Amino acid sequence: MRDNKNSKMTIIKGITISFLFAGSTVVLAKDDSANLTGCAKKACEVNHQLLTAKRQGNSHQVVGLNKALNNTNEYCTQNGLKAELQQKIDDTNSEIEEYKTGLKKAKRQGKHDKVKKYQQKLNDETKQLKQLID
Structure with a gap:
């Protein structure tokens, strides 16, 4: 049973990291998210701020921006x-x-x-x- 929980956590962590890297690629590829719109643009902008905070070693800002990115991905709507x-x-x-x-x-x-x-x-x-x- 314990191995099953560890496997699930590993999968969840992998998916989360994949999203972060995918978001990083989008930010780098789109350069300032100029061609994105709506929720995708908002997520890209937050992800860009997150990467900047990580590079600057601002752990408190990283925590807040991770929360903002999760909320954007979960709750953002066009309306x-x-x-x-x-x-x-x-x-x-x-x-x-x-x-x-x-x-x-x-x-x-x-x-x-x-x-x-x-x-x-x-x-x-x-x-x-x-x-x-x-």
Whole structure:
């Protein structure tokens, strides 16, 4: 019975290592996962971060990224990704509106340093929104 458990664990470890190496190959072959989409892209990005953390010897980050990779592989769905992206877009739009309000207020008050600060934040958020939409 004990040998059977050891055999199962060996098989599971082998499969896990195979997935990691396969993911590594995908990351290296795709270089930044440019041609992947959806959950495959997300898994590839997490795997890339995992490999970087391993190379840097960051064991705490490796543990967290292993968990993230497992969760991505198990729970990731296209609808979930769309909902997550839409939430980020909505949050960014809210930030943009707040910065526009702050910018108008700073202009009315003649506070040039705040105008500059709000304009920069507005530009950054607008750029981020464009990236999210793309």
